[in-house]
Amino acid sequence: MISPDTIFALSSGRPPAAIGVVRISGPRAGAAIEALTGRMPAPRRAMLAKLRDPASGEVIDEALVLWFPAPNSETGENVAELQLHGGRAVIAGVLGALGRLEGFRPAEAGEFTRRAFENGRLDLTAVEGLADLIGADTEAQRRQAYRQLKGLLGDRAESWRGRLVDALALVEARIDFSDEADVPEDLVRPALEIVRKLRAEIADALAGASRGERLRDGLVVAIAGPPNAGKSTLLNRIARREAAIVSPVPGTTRDVIEVHLDLDGYPVTLLDTAGIRPSTDPVEQEGIRRAQDRAGEADLVLWVTDASTEGTHVGNDTEMEGVPSGPHVWTVKNKADLLPSAGKDENESGLLDAFILSAASGRGVEPLLQALAVYSGKFFLGGESTLITRGRHRKALEATSEMLDRALSEDAIGREDIIAEELRLAARHLGRLTGRVDVEDILDVIFRDFCIGK
Ligand code: GDP
Numbered sequence: 001m002i003s004p005d006t007i008f009a010l011s012s013g014r015p016p017a018a019i020g021v022v023r024i025s026g027p028r029a030g031a032a033i034e035a036l037t038g039r040m041p042a043p044r045r046a047m048l049a050k051l052r053d054p055a056s057g058e059v060i061d062e063a064l065v066l067w068f069p070a071p072n073s074e075t076g077e078n079v080a081e082l083q084l085h086g087g088r089a090v091i092a093g094v095l096g097a098l099g100r101l102e103g104f105r106p107a108e109a110g111e112f113t114r115r116a117f118e119n120g121r122l123d124l125t126a127v128e129g130l131a132d133l134i135g136a137d138t139e140a141q142r143r144q145a146y147r148q149l150k151g152l153l154g155d156r157a158e159s160w161r162g163r164l165v166d167a168l169a170l171v172e173a174r175i176d177f178s179d180e181a182d183v184p185e186d187l188v189r190p191a192l193e194i195v196r197k198l199r200a201e202i203a204d205a206l207a208g209a210s211r212g213e214r215l216r217d218g219l220v221v222a223i224a225g226p227p228n229a230g231k232s233t234l235l236n237r238i239a240r241r242e243a244a245i246v247s248p249v250p251g252t253t254r255d256v257i258e259v260h261l262d263l264d265g266y267p268v269t270l271l272d273t274a275g276i277r278p279s280t281d282p283v284e285q286e287g288i289r290r291a292q293d294r295a296g297e298a299d300l301v302l303w304v305t306d307a308s309t310e311g312t313h314v315g316n317d318t319e320m321e322g323v324p325s326g327p328h329v330w331t332v333k334n335k336a337d338l339l340p341s342a343g344k345d346e347n348e349s350g351l352l353d354a355f356i357l358s359a360a361s362g363r364g365v366e367p368l369l370q371a372l373a374v375y376s377g378k379f380f381l382g383g384e385s386t387l388i389t390r391g392r393h394r395k396a397l398e399a400t401s402e403m404l405d406r407a408l409s410e411d412a413i414g415r416e417d418i419i420a421e422e423l424r425l426a427a428r429h430l431g432r433l434t435g436r437v438d439v440e441d442i443l444d445v446i447f448r449d450f451c452i453g454k
Pocket of ligand 1: 226227228232233335337338358360
């Protein structure tokens with residue numbers, strides 16, 4: 001499977017920048033250093049050298065050159081790293097010179113990491129952890145991803161798999177030597193004891209799954225309410241608060257706008273849904289339907305109303321018409337600046353489920369954000385230490401657990417052949433989790449998310 005090509009790519013960000021890092025991996029990575037510098041650095045020691053175009057002999061740049069001979073490198077192959085000045089022409093010159101060397105080609109997206117996986121430097125869960133670490137927007141996401149990269153899930157899955165293989169060996173011994181007098185009668189009982197413990201541990205891990213998965217995606221908060229209540233104004237007000245913003249991403253439809261926030265380290269996605277109101281226009285109806293769906297899927301809805309046109313007490317039946325019923329709903333009474341007096345400050349502690357604020361002036365918005373940060377902290381509590389961060393992990397462990405159930409079921413009592421088969425299948429599902437077995441079909445999906453140079 002290992003391609004004999006030597007691959008190269010710019011692994012640092014988009015030029016121009018102070019420094020640009022070009023990574024080279026493959027059998028001829030060392031030859032690239034020689035061709036460009038005429039020298040070889042000691043392994044893992046930085047060497048300052050002039051880089052010349054081997055064709056013309058012209059100096060392209062002066063760079064720090066690092067050499068990591070196989071197998072002790074990121075990819076498990078020979079790896080060279082060039083730390084150049086990060087200008088466009090410098091980088092283009094070096095990449096061009098590398099491309100003209102025999103046996104070299106530009107790397108495809110995720111190819112360095114894929115080679116690391118294929119050479120056993122990373123298991124699949126670590127590959128996913130690496131992708132998540134690079135993609136992490138907030139502290140909590142970073143911590144979760146780092147732990148996964150370092151094997152929190154992978155090591156656990158491997159140890160489960162090892163114990164499962166032990167149990168399987170006991171059952172198989174019982175099958176193979178059942179006629180021989182000196183094989184202990186009961187090898188199956190200790191095997192099933194191991195299986196029972198495993199099943200309990202996997203059930204524990206599955207119990208925390210949803211928090212880990214959600215931490216990758218973020219808490220979803222929908223801003224909904226009647227037209228002209230000030231929903232867009234509120235979203236913009238929050239988005240302008242620079243510290244909070246991660247990246248404004250347009251929604252999948254023109255009816256829903258998303259803003260990604262980092263609140264005290266927790267990821268929160270804020271959705272502005274189109275004004276929810278009765279309409280006969282089919283296009284508008286479609287927009288309203290999508291907005292309602294989106295709000296219905298949210299973890300929390302901020303139901304924004306115009307406080308200047310109604311009473312400030314909560315629970316007015318007419319104004320609550322159309323409130324999504326599924327998720328938790330907080331009432332936000334906007335345009336407090338238009339109210340004559342009292343009531344503006346009553347919720348500044350942020351403890352109540354109703355907020356009175358002015359999106360236009362910003363007054364009262366901070367307590368709302370503080371309450372959101374507290375809410376997301378509770379929402380994700382314990383999520384960072386969960387093992388499972390993706391649906392893929394959950395499915396593999398659910399399938400494993402199902403096989404263990406079958407091995408322990410009544411149907412399997414006294415049937416060592418059935419028990420052995422279920423344990424073999426269970427081990428296979430665990431192996432898929434870390435990528436030890438049978439994963440060609442999922443590799444492309446996982447590596448597709450990487451960009452070039454990783
Ligand atoms: P949406 O339809 O709910 O998104 O409402 P918009 O955000 O478009 O706001 C509707 C109108 O209300 C606009 O003219 C805003 O300037 C105004 N508005 C929004 N928030 C406030 C506020 O806090 N105070 C006042 N006085 N006007 C506001």
